[in-house]
Amino acid sequence: MTDFRQRLLDALEASIADEGYAKATVADIVRRARTSRRTFYQHFTSRDECFVALLTEANADQIRQIHDAVDPAAPWQQQVRQAIEAWIGSAERRPALMLSWIRDVPALGRSARALQRDALEHFVDLVGALVETEQFRSAGIGPVPRRRIIMLLGGLRELTAITVEEGGRMSDVTEEAVDASIALVGRGR
Numbered sequence: 001m002t003d004f005r006q007r008l009l010d011a012l013e014a015s016i017a018d019e020g021y022a023k024a025t026v027a028d029i030v031r032r033a034r035t036s037r038r039t040f041y042q043h044f045t046s047r048d049e050c051f052v053a054l055l056t057e058a059n060a061d062q063i064r065q066i067h068d069a070v071d072p073a074a075p076w077q078q079q080v081r082q083a084i085e086a087w088i089g090s091a092e093r094r095p096a097l098m099l100s101w102i103r104d105v106p107a108l109g110r111s112a113r114a115l116q117r118d119a120l121e122h123f124v125d126l127v128g129a130l131v132e133t134e135q136f137r138s139a140g141i142g143p144v145p146r147r148r149i150i151m152l153l154g155g156l157r158e159l160t161a162i163t164v165e166e167g168g169r170m171s172d173v174t175e176e177a178v179d180a181s182i183a184l185v186g187r188g189r
Helices: 003-019 026-033 037-043 047-069 076-092 095-108 110-130 134-138 146-165 170-186
Strands: none
Touching: 003 026, 003 037, 003 047, 003 095, 026 037, 026 047, 047 076, 047 095, 047 110, 076 095, 076 110, 076 134, 076 146, 076 170, 095 110, 095 146, 110 146, 146 170
8 A cells, every 4th residue: 555545544534533524525635644636536536435445444454453352262252252342442443433434334325335245244254253263162152143143243333333422432332242242142052
């Protein structure tokens, strides 16, 4: 990734944190990135395309953080806790971006539908891989049905979004998220 492209992504994220995505403009992005509109349009065709690129990068980073935080030798309930705490921790480091992901992306319509699908599939794959450890198998867990993983992810996403919108922190839902995840993942064992 070029330095200019990364600066533009960082500038968009700063704009989102300060004013929200709806008020972020290309002019604001290039001002923050200390570059020109010409440079912006060399990398992105639109503000929405820049936003999708930023979210794609953030999603990949979040998945790496979660994967790296889970110890596959730990008891399965502890692995669930580690995954939830890593997910919340990564989201709390970028709360405006994570809330924008949840609230602003659907308004982008077709241009963001592929992003939403890809992100969901990456998280479904992550959860599926995380429950493929010996600790889960020896507890009689796995594989977890895809639909159940989607329900889990959607519920967690909405719970954290509502919590943040009401002035709370994402970590306020940690215990409920861990309990719900253990219940859904461990169901049927």
